[in-house]
């Protein structure tokens with residue numbers, strides 16, 4: 001039964017965006033109340049689907065007036081619980097989910113500036129298609145590309161496979177438009193590559209995970225479209241051989257696009273999931289390294305040169321053929337999906353830790369993570385982005401996730417690493433922020449949030465402990 005205030009709130013929201021875009025029925029809200037992993041969920045009063053920056057601002061003002069919290073959500077592919085409401089607690093304010101998926105307008109590609117303006121709900125795939133239509137490409141790519149959005153990728157400062165060449169999402173944002181918790185529209189979409197005029201909104205909002213403002217559009221950098229790609233899958237004897245291979249590739253292969261890492265446990269899982277044997281294998285394989293090179297002409301010569309001289313390689317496959325490449329890349333792209341299927345089988349959502357350490361500490365991290373998984377009795381499935389020392393540690397059937405997180409994240413911090421490389425802090429890692437940020441840094445971050453959102457309305461509990 002709704003209170004009178006809740007009825008009024010829904011009425012006002014319906015006036016702002018149209019009744020058809022305020023979802024209140026249980027079955028319509030359900031998909032917005034649980035995250036991709038199935039680990040994080042919480043109830044909301046309604047899901048509101050604005051269609052313009054003005055409607056976003058109106059919804060925010062209404063939420064402020066009724067003292068409800070607001071959870072920005074887009075593709076809902078986030079893996080740290082930030083895109084869905086917090087679990088219900090006695091005395092806690094109720095939540096509204098704001099879905100940004102109707103903001104899908106894309107501007108004309110400016111080929112001279114190599115930029116395009118996209119609304120927040122445009123998916124990475126649509127962004128890429130628009131770039132390709134203009135003979136250009138996008139600098140960010142990862143497996144959730146068909147659903148993950150521009151707004152979500154900026155809010156989480158997403159990474160993916162091309163970070164080695166082009167940097168994370170933060171580097172791609174040359175302009176931004178957003179609405180603060182006070183309902184103010186801020187930023188600019190002019191896309192000036194040079195401007196030194198005080199506060200830089202893209203820098204402030206990239207990685208803010210929906211806690212400082214709702215992003216409604218962005219002016220994005222594009223990159224040349226290298227239509228010739230060579231992909232190699234290489235089995236190496238040890239993590240050290242993998243890192244030496246990375247160094248040789250960086251030194252000599254100018255077309256290097258991605259260097260990814262797949263542990264044997266991940267290779268076995270994805271191979272079973274897609275029903276195909278691993279394209280390379282050897283009893284001696286300690287790790288698999290997947291390398292992408294992309295250029296305006298066939299880049300395989302440079303790549304083959306490096307592979308033929310590298311030590312520690314026990315098997316390898318290389319292709320430039322589009323169909324075969326797709327098959328090879330599936331062994332990287334479909335790991336997360338394979339993990340989700342395995343977790344459905346065991347009946348417990350996978351416990352995921354996305355971490356990064358300096359490259360020379362990667363071996364120690366893998367040892368520490370395996371030790372923690374063995375002690376828990378769960379199955380560890382690591383894979384990730386080798387060039388950034390970034391591992392996704394997936395624990396299938398974990399019995400004590402908190403204990404695992406304590407052990408692994410403490411090890412990461414003591415190795416000079418970070419508790420979140422690209423997925424964000426969300427609600428999942430808030431308790432461990434003090435491992436990598438000192439009290440002064442946490443105070444400063446809280447002060448910035450309080451200045452923009454004094455009522456703690458936007459995504460409370462994400463990045464910071466929840467106050468009310």
Ligand SMILES: Cc1cc2nc3c(=O)[nH]c(=O)nc-3n(C[C@H](O)[C@H](O)[C@H](O)COP(=O)(O)OP(=O)(O)OC[C@H]3O[C@@H](n4cnc5c(N)ncnc54)[C@H](O)[C@@H]3O)c2cc1C
Pocket residue numbers: 036071072073074075076077078079082083100120141142143144147148149150151152153154155156157158159160161209210211213214215216336337422423426459462
């Ligand atoms: C199969 C798979 C593979 C993945 N691979 C990678 C990878 O390689 N690299 C990587 O970085 N991530 C990866 N992810 C994680 C995820 O896709 C990214 O975090 C992505 O950026 C989330 O985008 P989204 O649109 O789904 O955002 P959501 O999941 O809806 O939201 C994520 C966070 O951003 C906030 N947010 C969303 N939209 C806005 C907005 N417009 N304004 C303000 N805040 C907003 C939300 O409140 C939430 O805190 C993967 C996920 C899956 C399922």
